[in-house]
Amino acid sequence: MNKVQSHSLLTDFDIDLFKAGKHFRLYEKLGAHIIEVEGVKGVYFAVWAPSARSVSVVGDFNYWIQGDHQLQVRWDSSGIWEGFIPGLEKGTTYKYKIQSNNNDIITEKADPFALYCEHPPHTASVIWDLEYKWKDKSWMDNRKDKNGLDKPYSVYEVHLGSWKRNAEGKFLTYLEFAEDLVNYVKETGFTHVEFMPIMEFPYDPSWGYQLVGYFAPTSRFGKPQDFMFLVDKLHQAGIGVILDWVPSHFPDDAHGLGFFDGSNLFEHPDRRKGYHPDWKSLVFNYGRNEVRSFLISNAIFWLQHYHADGLRVDAVASMLYLDYSREEGEWEPNIFGGRENLDTISFLKDFNEAVYSNFEGVQTIAEESTSFSMVSRPTFVGGLGFGMKWMMGWMHDTLQYFQKEPIYRKYHQNDLTFSMTYAFSENFMLPLSHDEVVYGKKSIAGRMPGDEWQKFANLRLLYGYMFTHPGTKLLFMGAEFGQSSEWNFEGSLDWHLLQYDFHDGIKKVITDLNALYKTYPALHEKQFSPEGFEWINYSDFQNAVMSYIRKGNDPKDDLVVVCNFTPVIRENYRIGIPKKGKLTQVFNSDETIYGGSGKTFTKSIKIEADPCDGRDFSAALVLPPLSVTVFKIS
Known part of the structure; x- marks a missing residue:
């Protein structure tokens, strides 16, 4: 006997929006929701699995046995399975056991809309809620005055797993970051923190860029409410929060989105469009309306429930071009014969329009490394609609110049002056990010030529030039005190270096440059003009x-x-x-x-x-x- 009761949170209007790719708050309807039905408390489940023959909820409450708690498919051909299980409580672990129409393939999947996940390497979803009493009303009411394009925007990019660790070498918690990180960012004067992906991910060496839990902060550092507390504390300190968001690809882990219901549900069925050769990951099907609803709902979710002030969208170039990292014959042109992914362009426009129409005072930022035009221009004039775009050319040319011995720099001054020929073609952010301090590239300080004095003088010069160049700023953690070694995601930053005058001097330079940037309107009021x-x-x-x-x-x-x-x-x-x-x-x-x-x-x-x-x-x-x-x- 099935122990699932018939119940639905979905209306016909929800289904119409979902199918049209216009349902941007799917998290309110799909997933696991703690509710009360006719006086009985329990959990309502809803999952999209159109190729399924049957879907069961399995977990520690039923010894992971398939069939005891089987969901019912809706009559409206939406492919959504749903039902209410009485008695389940917050903290219960679960997955969906899906038997597919495709040769009876059985998959056991984590909930795509799970609010909380088990600590990796465990892979189950956890029934949870989003209850939290925010104390950042002052920030939220006035953030448009802190987050505008004519305001100082100095971003400290952070990888939580390696910013600082405790005496035993273990991760700090969200609650500990709310003390240590908040105080440090406030001391150094950055206006914003950008977190490398904090959504749940299975593999530490991916740095968080291969997600399985799109709606769940990683449990590595604590519970969802603990992350809310960290954001809350940053806001109370007057510091904005940007989240890295990864709609570009996802891993093929068995419990993740890949081959979810025995079919190519989230990923594009054509491997030329659905597989990323660089990262050996799967690529979303941006032309499928239900997938667009999923992704844009995810963006809205973090802005609404975690009070994020911005989303930095990863790897946009890989989304925009059909031939990205592909050889001749490995990709197919669009209907006009071009290399642009028209579905992606349409999706990104919808995403930006949804974000900016639903939230005041937020920004979207594109990590886009090509010359694709009008990335940070409004959609109504033909742009993609982002607020800002990373200025990758400036980063490359500037670091290339600074690596040269000063005696040779007179032959390469155009490396620096060239940026001003296109500086105002987009709303550019100047990034010295994590990508520049890995894989043998050395740290930013390690790139500087000369003896010790000259190395640090060059570094101070680089930062001074960066903060006076038009555009907003982003600096990866450790660069603000002259980290000597390359970034190691498996350990902590080399905080002991601050006992040395040169490193402490770099930190003072960054602190004063942040103050200069904020104090003098000439450095920010017309930074994009x-x-x-x-x-x-x-x-x-x-x-x-x-x-x-x-x-x-x-x-x-x-x-x-x-x-x-x-x-x-x-x-x-x-x-x-x-x-x-x-x-x-x-x-x-x-x-x-x-x-x-x-x-x-x-x-x-x-x-x-x-x-x-x-x-x-x-x-x-x-x-x-x-x-x-x-x-x-x-």
Whole structure:
């Protein structure tokens, strides 16, 4: 006798939306929901498995026996199986045992909508709820003033498993991060934290980018409410939260989404579109409406129930191009003969429209490494609709330049100046991310040439240049204090390095640059507009010096930035200034408190009526070695 009662949370309208790819809150209907039916408490289950012959809920409550708790398929051809099991409680583990119409294949799957999962390597779903009393109302009510495109946006990218570990080398908990990480980010002045994927994943070396529990924070660090507490504490400290989101691919683990009901349900059935050769993973079928509903519901879920302030979408380029990482003959052109995945383009537009229409003050950010146009332009003008896009070209060219010995830099100044030819074609974020400190690339500090003093001077110069370049900023954990070794996901950052002056100096530089970025409107008000930037001189390659002006809404806020990319002190170096007055130094990366040489000069410098750089006025400066200096015009 089946012990499942007939019950449904789904309406006909829900089904219509689901089939149309427009149901963006599926998590309210599918999955496991603790409810009460006619005075009896229990759990309602609903799962999409259109190719199933039968679906049973199995778990520790029925000794994992198939058939005792069999769900009923709906009459409306939606492929959804559902039912109410009385007496089940929060904390019960379960899976779906699915017998397929496809040669009677039997799969045992975790719930795609599970709110909580067992700690890997265990793979069952756990009945849970989302009850939590948030205390971040002030942040949520005002976050549009903190999260806008004209606001300072400095992101600290974090991998929770390796940011810090306890004395026994074990993971910290979400609750411990809510103390240690929150205090640290607040101290260093970052405006946002970006978490590498915290959704449940089975394999640590994937860093979280191969997901099986799209609606569940990983149990490695605690319970779902513990992660809510961490987000809550960040918000109370005035820090925004960005989550890495991975709609690009998923693993073929037996308990995951792959071949879910004995058919290619979530993945594209054509292996040329449904398999990723680089990561040996499966690719979502973006043209299937039900899959679109699943993915966009997942994005909305994290914004709604975990108060995320943004989603950074991973590997967008791999989604956009049919020939991505494929040889000739391994892909098929679209109906127009092109290489663009038209289903992906449509899906990403729908995703961004759903996010921005449902939430005020959030941002979506694309990790997109190609020249695909209008990624961060609104959909109503033909764009994909993202708020920002990673500026991968800037990252590549800048690191390539800084790796060179200063004596050779005069031959490569165009590596730096080139970014300004396309800097405003998108709303760019400048990333120095986790991808740049693995697989033999060295740490950011380890790339810098010269002796120890020059290495750290170059690093301070790099960060000064980054924070004064147009665009928002992202820095991977450890880079803010000059981590010497490559990132190791299996251990902790090398926090002991902060006892050394040079490393402590890097941390002070980052702290002060974050303060500079937030304090001076010229660095953020027009960070995505050509009106916010003006070259003074980009052609002095012989001295490897660049100078430029950053501008805000008020001309009185203009800042002058001068970068000296060699260890040679430039005495009496004259630059053109657009108006009379004086220059007041507001930042100098060569200060002794940072580990610099202390080659300073009078804080206030008179602007003279001496034409230079095509301007009627100019000022004579002393440029410290390997330095960025920033001045306010007054």
